[in-house]
Amino acid sequence: MSHSLDAYLILSALLFCVGMFGFLARRNAIAMLMSIELMLNAVNLTIVAFGAFVPALTVHASAIALMVISVAAGEATVGLAIVIAIFRNRRTPLVDEYDRMRE
């Protein structure tokens, strides 16, 4: 494993952390959804990096990355649908106001 792979891996890990931070920090449901997309893209970056630097993984990597992209798309669809539904009910996209159920 070369050093540049490590660099890519670190980069993607950082990206993942940024996404995570966004998820934790934002209150808007849409923004959180976007943060999740970011995290999934960070994973994709990891996969592609592995594929680029490890010869045995090259073929697989692109297939996996494609699959992740499509799953992410599916997730976004479902997520938007739910966000819309709750926006209709609550008239706010801010998730910390969705706390009628607790404890």
Added chain:
Amino acid sequence: MLPLVSLTIFTPLVGALLIAFVPRDRPQLTRWVAFATTLVTLGWSLVMLAGFSTSASGFQFTEDVPWIPFFGIRYQVGVDGISLILIVLTTLLTAISVLASFRPIQDRVKEYMITFLVLEIGMVGVFAALDLFLFYVFWEVVLVPMYLIIGIWGGANRIYATIKFMLYTLVGSLLMLVGILATAFEYHASTGVWSFAYQDLAGFHFSPALQVFAFVTFFLAFAIKVPMFPFHTWLPDAHVEAPTAGSVILAGVLLKLGGYGFIRYSLPLYPDAAHTFAPAIIALSVIAIIYGAVVAVVQPDFKKLVAYSSVSHMGFVTLGIFVFQSQAMQGAVFQMVNHGLITGALFLCVGVIYERTHDRRFANLGGLAGRLPLYATTLGFFMLASAGLPGLSGFVGEFLVLIGTFAVAPLVAGIAAIVMVLGATYLFYMFQQVVFVDLSDFLKGLGDHLHDMAPIEIATLVPLAALVLLLGLFPAPVLDMIQGPVSGVLDHVSHGVALGFLP
């Protein structure tokens, strides 16, 4: 040959199913079906008693069917003298309890009777099971019906009492499950065979670590059920809130499950651990004997007094078991039977009064001898039996326990003997408060409600009285039955040695 043990266990199930089809608006029919079922069950157990051979060793009327072959779990049932006598006690007390419920239980009769019959399945099953797993299943089956009986048909504070009863006993029994499985596993690990069968496990030499662990878990389950000091506080609450028949069964049979468990399982399976812990258990038993009596002396409530007396009396059972002495252990078994009969009867007596007054406080009672002479006589009879009057059955058990204890630990017996005075103190106090002096103003206010015992009440108490007298004068048949098994258990125990790592 008929599978008599299974018939005894499962006849109540048939009865319960029958009752399920009795229309809800026919409570009287429901009652009679239930009573008939318990009578049939009693009949089966008596048939067993008649066919029982006291000279044969080992278990009789055994049935053995594979149940969960993967783990060598079998539906294996059978009786020896100890279990048979307790089964007969169970079937008898259940029949009496059902009869005693005819009048007091007017609400949800159908559910009540079904619950009661299910309870009987569990109780008989515990005594008849020869497979540890099966034993555990029956052990737990007992729990829920009792919980419902107290919780649904009980007194004002029933929910607190019933949850306490349930949680307390469940903690013990679930830990016992771990102990059972660990035991079976160690047997499997050393022999390569899965077995939960009593006959395989008893006498098998388990490792010290397992013995201590399993013994402690079994001990908790049994000690809570007995109940031993300091695990007894669920009992007064449960008794006070339970309906009369529930109290009868609770005191008469459920407490015996613990004592039976000690004899059947704790001792033969874990003799080393039994020897290790025996001194501590003896100490707890003596404390229970004295302490239960002392606390009973100041109870303001009739039923609570009898409940605490149970703690004291059951102390004799555990004492008799853990001194590892033949007379003492026979006495312990005999005491279990006695306590079932006598305390069961005392609770019925409490019920008779409660039925008329809806009050059990001594402050409001008194002077019943004049208005209810028959009742006063009955109560007096059982009071004396409970006080250990020679000639009645209570004496034989206590005496054998104490004389056996004296032979090995004179000081312990000497301390326990104080209860002769303490026991008489609370019982005679109780009798005086209920029966003597003039009729209290409260009771005068009841007018015609206060009538002497009805035929059905007499019918519930007379068999018990007859047995108490009979066993007091002619205990030999019962003692003959339990002698063999007791020496078998002691034989197992005699191979044990106290483990060094505990003081």
Added chain:
Amino acid sequence: MNAGDVTAILPLAATWGLAFLVILVDVIVPGRDRLASGIATLGALVVMGITAAVATQVPQQAFGGAYVLDQLTVLLDLLFLSIAVLTLLYAPDYLRPRRLPLAEFSATLLFAISGAMLVSAARDLLVLFLGLELLVLPGYLLAGFAKRDGLSTEGAIKYFLLGSFSSAVFLFGLAYVWGVTGTTNVSGVSSALQAVAAGHPLSPGLAMGLAFLMSGVAFKVAAVPFHYWTPDAYQGSPTPVTGYLSVGPKVAAFALILRLFVGALAPVKADWVAAVVILAALTMTLGNLVALTQTNVKRMLAYSSIAHTGYILVGLAAYAGAAPGSEAEARGLQGILIYAVAYTFMNLGAFAVVAALQRRPGVTSDLQTFAGLGRRAPLAGLLMTLFLISLTGIPPTAGFFAKAYVILAAIQAGGIVAWLAVLAVLNAAAAAFYYLRVVVYMYMREAPEAAPPVARGFELQAGLAIAAVATIVIGLFPNSLIAIAEAAAKALL
């Protein structure tokens, strides 16, 4: 793809087909909800038959070994299909009075189930992930199925956000494992790790991968501290959905664990056993403690489901803690499976009763709803009692036997895991308090004056009967289940 492949994927394909058929029916004859759900129910039963039929020749493979139909797949598929059938039976009574589209529900549910079935058959990390997503995406939709109900959507969005988050975490871990081992094939991963396990400490990359995978999976099974979504999602969802959510995704997540951790990561199990033990201990304890004070039955059952996750994790801990190749290893896996089956029926049964009570819109799942049920609806009360007793773990019920099995496995594993068994039974005793509190309400409190009558549709009654019979039969005659679980565990080892 050859003929053998076809039979292997037949159950899965049939489920998909059924889902499309339901959609088709809904499109062609809109508004005939009962027809659609009836087709779905019967269809699911047919698929069960198909599964049982193909089960005679196992193992079979498809897609070059990425998909396998072995004993484990068969058992889990049958279980998932049973979940589908039962949920479909319970749903109409709840959904129709609330004017929620039953056909759509049926189709969505079937898709989710197909995801679960895919997970159970996957022998490839990627397929596992796909199956997982196929399982959870419809689940989010089902959680928010009552889209005009604020609670339902609130639960759904919480479920969705956190679920997606955890999917990303899981995927991240998966990527690392793939990167380190160089293959997505389960047996490939396993053999690659065999070399790693030989005495060396884990590489940081693999360690990260394991941690992320473990966290992701812990979220899906709702293990503490990854459980937060459960109570809110369960409480908010329409009751039949809650029933489904409490068993379907959970059992599927355990299938995932079996395929991933047991199938692929077994060689390094010594490295993750500690995490499982801690998760198990935390999960059952917190689940039970918090459940103690709940007054809403659905929410209480949500916490109880967390606690049950903990019990199942004890089985996993037994597997992980046991010496490789030992009997205890298999016992732990069998324990997971048997517990999953038992839990499915008793928990679905309990939710079915809740659903039945809530048939009339506006009835909450508060404890008060259960007051006097024993008198108002004796049979419903009796069945609820049965399920609660089973959940408590009192014989002769499925819940007891499953618990005993898991405990036995833990004892056989020995060591710290054996003490987990002690903790488990203490928890079970505490759990009795809140389960029996429902019994207290049903039998020891009187119904309020205006308590609505309890009525049950035919389907619901059938479903209840199935759950009740299964609960008792598994408790009394567990032999065939043990045999199946044994075979399934063998397929895995």
Added chain:
Amino acid sequence: MSNQLLVLALLALPLAGFALTAAFGRLLMPRAWLIAVPAVILAWAVGMVLVYRTLSGQLGDGFAFTLYTWIPAGSFRVDVNFAVDNLTAALLIVVTTIGMLVHVYSIGYMAHDPGKWRFFAYLNFFMFSMLLLVLAGNYLLLFMAWELVGLSSYLLIGFWYQRRSAALAAKKAFLVNRVGDVGFSIGIWALWTTVGSLNFSDVFRVIPEKLAAGQLQPWMVTGIVLLLFCGAVGKSAQFPLHVWLPDAMEGPTPVSALIHAATMVNAGVYMVARSSPLFSLSSSAMVVVAAIGIFTALLAASIAFTQTDIKRVLAYSTLSQLGYMFAALGVGAYAAAIFHLMTHGFFKGLLFLDSGSVIHGVHDEQDMNRMGGLWRKMPITHATMLVGSLAIAGIPPLAGFFSKDEILGASFRNGFYVVWLIGVVVAGMTAFYMFRLMGKTFYGPSHVDPDVHPHEAPPSMTVPLILLAIPAALLGLAIGWPPEAGLVHRWLDPIFAPAEQTLGLHPEAFQVFGIDGVLVLVSVTLATAGLIVAVRLFGVRLPGRDVEPRPTIVEAGTARLRPLYVASYHKWWFDDVYHGLFFVIGGAVAQGAWWFDSHIIDGVVNGVGAVTTLAGRELRRIQTGRVQNYALGIALGLLVMAAGFLVATTR
């Protein structure tokens, strides 16, 4: 009839009487005695046949037989077996005769009581129990009978249960007895552990053997017999368990006569006498027995001085006389003890029945301060009571004289000079308080309520009085003459020979003109002195000689001896001390135990539950309802997990 059948009939008759009267007594009312009294008369007849056969020597050393095995528990085995010998016969005379007479007397005494069917049932039950006690052939059966007579006593003391005092007295009697029984039981256990059997014959054979062989330490024997003696102390109301007997006077007077004077309270004496082969093995135990006995004699006599309740005075005199008997047992004068038991049974039975007649005559008044001058109104009662009083006072040639003097003589001869000295003093005291009683009741000025018209009792009561007065007067002469060689000695000496042999005592001939004569003279003189002082103070009316009472001197005397008077009047505060010790302190301990139970033990139980629930309630709060918090929690979990795995890799 065979002897065995006689024994069984003797037991069966009163038992059947009890059962039938208990079952159908209410139907027989107002003649509830119709079954009970004939049953006892028949039993008396049967008993007399048995007594005759035994005492006439037809049966040699007596006979024993086993009915069935009662408790077979492995090596422990107790039979229901009976043993009859001369000692049994001596007791049978007292029990059946007085029992029968009291039954007859009760027909009149209880005539107007609505619950008398119960009374007769209980009385029959007592007769059964007492006969069982006397006939029992082993310690356990004896113990059973011991408890059953205690039960009958309880029932009869509490016969008028409406009276709180009666209920309390009954309970007290039973409980105090139980204290002694604790020791008795432990003694029985110890006997079995050492002997392996509880049959009298086995025990008396094995214990000396084992002691001789060194298998048994002397202190063990002392311990065993003292434990047995505890039972006797309780049953025979010796110090310090004497407090129940005076209270027992709450029972109907026939009961006091039969149970609390003539028969049951003698059970302790009987048991110790029966166990003489054991007691004689331990000289220290013998000293204890003698000391307790003579101390009780003195204590009770001192209390009897000042009591005003007629029955209580008699009760204390009973205590005192029982003390004599134990003193006799302690000094080795077994035959004398039984002799005194017999004479005392008759004269004390008589005295109680007389007091009953008096109480009956003055309409249930028991306070002697509200009596007086009754001698003319109740001549038969007066005459018979005078006989009884003279007998107990030890005036020759009445019965008490012979038996008491044998005891005193034996104490002196066997070296127990203190016992003798106190005994002689108590003899004087006895004469004094008895004639104080006579004076206050019969001779002094009448303080009877003017509305009450004292009258003599009906024949059913007076006839038994007369019948009892005869043995009270003559029994001593009949079986106690010549001194130390009378019939009673012929009967009993063989029984006690082994014990006397162990003690090294040799029967000596009575020396009229030697030391024995002097002793008799001393005691008779003291008794007479006591009598004369009492007569001087409280008056007497005899044909031809009237002595007026002198209340002023009495008052002056009590004033001078005020501390003693107060102590005597308050019974030396035993009841108060016991009340404080057992009721107040014991009650507080019990209350404390209950508090401990409900607050500490149950508190721990509930505490565990509360803590668990509290933990649940607090843990709930982490479920805030906000996704951000949840996500944070999950992220933290992830972080910990990752850190954990990473740390694990570095190890």
